[in-house]
């Protein structure tokens with residue numbers, strides 16, 4: 001069965017799913033995106049992703065390509081046509097195609113692209129053994145809270161991590177405090193049991209997984225703080241972990257090559273992962 005992708009009103013074989021050479025997403029990274037997890041053929045946290053998409057579009061003054069109800073139908077149709085039970089859905093909206101000019105085009109219509117990809121089950125070793133992160137300077141622009149496709153610093157950082165055998169790179173601001181990973185949010189559990197993640201201001205992407213986990217933490221009566229933490233604090237932490245749509249909750253067991261605590265996944269981290277898995281499963285359970 002061939003893969004089908006959606007481009008501006010058409011469902012096309014993936015190899016024919018193309019946008020114009022003068023699309024502003026291509027020339028200026030003038031575009032926003034979302035990545036949704038698909039489980040049992042359903043979209044996880046769809047409403048949260050659509051709300052964040054709407055916010056990103058407002059922040060950049062890009063017109064929504066269609067109303068939300070119509071967009072939801074398109075997302076479902078792309079999942080259906082590809083018969084993907086477990087995987088990811090990628091959605092991108094650019095300001096459209098127009099002769100290259102920094103000024104916003106008057107006539108361009110936004111470009112909407114939707115693709116889906118099946119995903120093999122996450123390698124269980126990532127959860128059993130945990131992953132390593134390195135720390136790198138955060139060299140991104142001032143608004144990483146907007147989910148734009150301007151991801152070059154993120155790609156460079158992720159590649160640097162992989163080149164050194166690490167899974168992820170935690171980006172660090174000028175004050176020595178962790179902002180977030182290149183495609184994940186960063187968390188620690190302090191020696192006295194406080195769960196810490198940076199506050200969702202302009203310095204990080206307000207992760208949907210981060211948000212979901214914060215709600216679950218509240219229900220567990222755990223102590224949590226949304227504040228910056230330094231690299232030194234992270235290295236002295238009892239536990240560390242990362243969150244994202246594609247990784248859910250993953251234990252971080254080393255930072256810059258030094259083990260976090262005893263170098264094994266933390267017990268609280270594993271409990272949070274189980275809680276999060278159950279939260280996802282409940283969303284997509286057959287009625």
Ligand code: PDD
Nearest residue numbers: 035182183184185205207208209244245
């Ligand atoms: N990345 N921080 C950054 C910089 C991200 O790009 C992402 C998501 C996250 C986690 O957000 P969420 O929990 O909503 O996935 C944090 C996606 C998955 C990606 O670019 O593939």
